[in-house]
Amino acid sequence: MIRPRPWLHAIHPYRPGSHAVTADGSMASNESPLGASPQVALAVAAAAGAAHHYPDPLADTLRAELAHRHDIDPDQILVGNGSDELIYLLAWAYLAHGGHAVCADPAYRMDEISSMVVDARLTRVPLRRWTHDLDAMADIDADIAYVVNPHNPTGTAHTHSALERFAENCRAHLAVFDEAYIDFTDDPDTTTAMPLAREGRAAVLRTFSKIHGLAGLRVGYLVASKEIVETLRTVRAPFSVSTLAQAAAVAALRDEPHRQAVRRHTLEQRTVLTQLLTDAGYQVVPSQANFVLVRATDEDALVDGLAAHGISVRPGSTLGVPGTVRISVPTAKGLSLLQQALG
Known part of the structure; x- marks a missing residue:
């Protein structure tokens, strides 16, 4: 029976983010909220x-x-x-x-x-x-x-x-x-x-x-x-x-206009997303990407609570930073979902 090289046993397979039921609720994989040109x-x-x-x-x-x-x-x-x-x-x-x-x-x-x-x-x-x-x-x-x-x-x-x-x-x-x-x-x-x-x-x-x-x-x-x-x-x-x-x-x-539109949306909504999470009592790591990293004392509770509102996010424990949650900058409808989920 053929066996894999012994050093491969130490590798933990990559675990991609999961999609929500709707595209607006999918905030786990840092995908473009405006789609392609x-x-x-x-x-x-x-x-x-x-x-x-x-x-x-x-x-x-x-x-x-x-x-x-x-x-x-x-x-x-x-x-x-x-x-x-x-x-x-x-x-x-x-x-x-x-x-x-x-x-x-x-x-x-x-x-x-x-x-x-x-x-x-x-x-x-x-x-x-x-x-x-x-x-x-x-x-x-x-x-x-x-x-x-x-x-x-x-x-x-x-x-x-x-x-x-x-x-x-x-x-x-x-x-x-x-x-x-x-x-x-x-x-x-x-x-x-x-x-x-x-x-x-x-x-x-x-x-x-x-x-x-x-x-x-x-x-x-x-x-x-x-x-x-x-x-x-x-x-x-x-x-x-x-x-x-x-x-x-x-x-x-x-299509440079589309690229610029995605950039504007991301920077504007990243600011709104950060403020929304801060107002909800979370600490947010200042971000220069199309996502934010949220510090969460109870990571599972935040992930499960958002999932109950149709929102998928990325648990920090799967990314090497337990006690955090990564949330992609969403669409305008996705932001409304987050507002409802966070109360």
């Missing part, structure tokens, strides 16, 4: 006619759009089946068989799981005041240092200047900045590490799942030096991003 459905329908052909292996049209947006060489961009695939590629290429990664504690689960899958050593550095302890992480000699900025599940963020100091001083061979929630920061330009990736001094991960609302189509991308991108190309599946997903991502990028 209307242009996406049109683009997907048009692309479906080519479903009998293999997709563009490197997503050249999408990479060209991204290169223009970020003012970067297309050969510094690798598109993947969500940013999760790219995290696994980094682990396979740079951590397998005895590599060493450093991350925050709690970590984004995919950074943690991918490292364990390839039998790498993982050092977890506890948060300091709900944020990455960059000074402590910089002192650790590792192959990869993962910094999720803004952090999931806390929603806290570091400035670009802090990230630049970290990239300059850290002992890790590669700093990887995961910017899944960067569009929801108060000022993305002073928060992003993209200039470091453009210069080949770090790697940056982005996703189309959040502000673009393409969580169900799985598209992400990595920006890094040409050498890193070329290495990752050698270990990736050649057709991992479907024709429909590529078409959807291009359409989403070209």
